[in-house]
Amino acid sequence: MKGKMKxxxxxxxxxxxxxxxxxxxxxxxxxLVKVVVDGVCPSGVHAVKRxxxxxxxxxxxxxxxxxxxxxxVIEVGERVSHLKEGDRVVADLIIPCGKCRLxxxxxxxxxxxxxxxxxxxxxxxxxxxxxxxxxxxxSITFEEAAFTEPLSTVLHSVKRANIPYGGNVVIIGxxxxxxxxxxxxxxxxxxxxxxxxxxxxxxRIAERFGADAVFVPDExxxxxxxxxxxxxxxxxxxxxxxxxxxxxxxxxxxxxxxxIILFAGIHLIEKPFIxxxxxxxxxxxxxxxxxxxxTRDEFFRALKLIExxxxxxxxxxxxxxSLEEYKKALEVFDKKEGxxxxxxxxx
Numbered sequence: 251m252k253g254k255m256k257x258x259x260x261x262x263x264x265x266x267x268x269x270x271x272x273x274x275x276x277x278x279x280x281x282l283v284k285v286v287v288d289g290v291c292p293s294g295v296h297a298v299k300r301x302x303x304x305x306x307x308x309x310x311x312x313x314x315x316x317x318x319x320x321x322x323v324i325e326v327g328e329r330v331s332h333l334k335e336g337d338r339v340v341a342d343l344i345i346p347c348g349k350c351r352l353x354x355x356x357x358x359x360x361x362x363x364x365x366x367x368x369x370x371x372x373x374x375x376x377x378x379x380x381x382x383x384x385x386x387x388x389s390i391t392f393e394e395a396a397f398t399e400p401l402s403t404v405l406h407s408v409k410r411a412n413i414p415y416g417g418n419v420v421i422i423g424x425x426x427x428x429x430x431x432x433x434x435x436x437x438x439x440x441x442x443x444x445x446x447x448x449x450x451x452x453x454r455i456a457e458r459f460g461a462d463a464v465f466v467p468d469e470x471x472x473x474x475x476x477x478x479x480x481x482x483x484x485x486x487x488x489x490x491x492x493x494x495x496x497x498x499x500x501x502x503x504x505x506x507x508x509x510i511i512l513f514a515g516i517h518l519i520e521k522p523f524i525x526x527x528x529x530x531x532x533x534x535x536x537x538x539x540x541x542x543x544x545t546r547d548e549f550f551r552a553l554k555l556i557e558x559x560x561x562x563x564x565x566x567x568x569x570x571x572s573l574e575e576y577k578k579a580l581e582v583f584d585k586k587e588g589x590x591x592x593x594x595x596x597x
Contacts, residue, residue, distance in 0.1 A: 251282055251325050256573055256595070258316075263480065266298050268576060274377040278481070280324035281333055281378045283341065285469050286392040289318035290591040292492070295583055296517040312389070315341050316372035316593070320386070320395035330380035330480075332390030337385045340398045340547040341378035343370065359406065359543040372576065376597045384544055384550060393558050393592060397430075397563035402544035402552035403513075404430040409548075410541050411486045412509040413439045420444045420475060420484040420503050422453040422467075423514065426566050426590045429459050429486050431513070433561045444473065446476060447491075471545030472502045483508065488532045490514050498524045506534040513541045566590040 255273045260266050277280045284455035294316060323337040333339065346353050353361050370376065386395045404427060413419055419435045421428050424447040435441040439488030444463045445456040453464035463478055465471055477485050485507040489496050492514040500510045516522035530536065543554070555561055571579040573595040582591055 251375075258573075258576060260298060264299055266580075268574060270352050271373075273375050274327060276377045278329040279329040279380045280327045281323055281330055281339070281380050281383050282320040282343070282512040283376050283383070284324050285319050285321040285341060285371050285374060285376055285595045287320055287396050288316045288593045288595065289396050290358065290579055290583055290593065291316075291318055292402065292583075293517075295580060298580070300517075316370045316529055318363070318399045319371035319376070320370075320392045320398075321376070321596075323383075326376065326538070327380055330383075333383060333385065338388070338392065338395070339378075339383050339385055340395050340553060341376075341383040342399070342402075342546060343378065343382075343429055345357070347571040349554070356545065358546075359545050372593060372595065382546065382549075384553055386553060391564070392556055392566060394493065394563050396592070397556060397566075397590075398549060398553045399544075401430055401555060401561065401563065403427075403541075404434055405548045405552050405555070407431065407488065407511055407513045407541040408434045408438065411435075411488060411511045412537065413441055413486045416440050416442075417485035418442050418444070418479045418482070418505075420446060420487045420500075422446045422487065422489045422496045422500060424449075424456040424461075424464075425490065425557070427513065428488075429456060429566060429589070430463055430561065430563070431490060432459055434454060435486075435488075437560055441486075442478075444475065449586075456567070457566075462464040467499060471499070475589040476505050479505070482506075482515050485509070486511065486515055492516055494522050494524050501526065501530065501536075503552065505558050506536070508534075509537040509539060511539055511541050515542075528581055531582065566575070567592055571593065 254271045257271050259269050302572050320340045337528050346358035360464035368423050419441045421431050424445045436538050440464050445461040447453050477558050486509045487500040487504045488511040489500050490513045567590045569582050569591045579591050
């Protein structure tokens with residue numbers, strides 16, 4: 251398909267511009283998708299602030315790493331047989347090598363050779379890898395399908411979290427990712443979930459999503475967690491807030507033999523550090539685990555969770571903007587005025 255389209259291009263730190271570029275040409279194993287909707291991701295916003303252009307060295311556009319999208323197939327490469335024009339699809343844009351030790355062991359999210367990423371989706375059109383592009387049914391909306399990528403990272407996180415069935419879970423941070431963790435912890439594991447956040451308004455939202463208890467953190471929080479868990483504290487603490495203070499506080503909330511998941515990365519700090527008592531970890535056999543991205547299998551399974559209505563993603567959407575209003579979307583994100591912000595590139 252020949253022609254021009256609008257896409258965001260990052261020219262440097264906080265210098266994102268909407269420009270007209272060529273519609274990408276697809277190869278035999280690729281698909282051209284018209285983007286219907288795309289979610290605003292914190293990692294993408296931080297990339298814009300720092301001037302980090304994600305993508306292969308020869309990528310001409312777009313600079314903004316939009317990747318939480320859904321759309322409609324416009325054109326299919328000659329070697330792609332499972333898709334056709336008009337299909338409603340989502341796609342995983344991170345392409346692992348499939349050959350290294352980590353890929354072979356099923357941990358392709360950690361592939362060291364992910365040098366080639368798909369074109370990104372703050373644009374009217376995007377080309378996607380055919381074998382990582384998936385149809386979704388008419389039972390869900392484009393907005394719901396666009397949550398496949400963020401939900402897949404949460405699925406990866408809770409799988410690493412050692413949550414006992416019926417266990418106690420503390421989630422620090424009740425933004426969109428914290429609320430997705432809340433839903434999976436309750437619905438997959440039957441957990442008793444305690445949400446912690448600095449903002450009262452977000453804690454009220456967490457209650458509506460089923461949180462069993464909510465707290466604004468203070469010096470009494472560890473005692474409150476003990477009180478609610480029969481003196482044991484939390485089997486699992488999941489930190490979804492990108493804060494070293496939040497990470498350190500997790501150490502005071504986890505039970506002996508428990509697990510801490512560091513889900514959120516720390517951005518805009520050159521060398522983030524936290525204070526850690528190694529004896530607490532050693533004698534308490536506390537697991538401190540990272541959770542980064544997702545595997546290809548988890549991406550597909552997250553889409554199925556959404557199709558099966560196992561999670562409520564639609565209620566997380568609070569703001570909608572056109573592609574031309576991308577600056578307003580970034581302003582709303584910076585002010586933390588809502589939860590999930592959606593961009594609509596197509597007219």
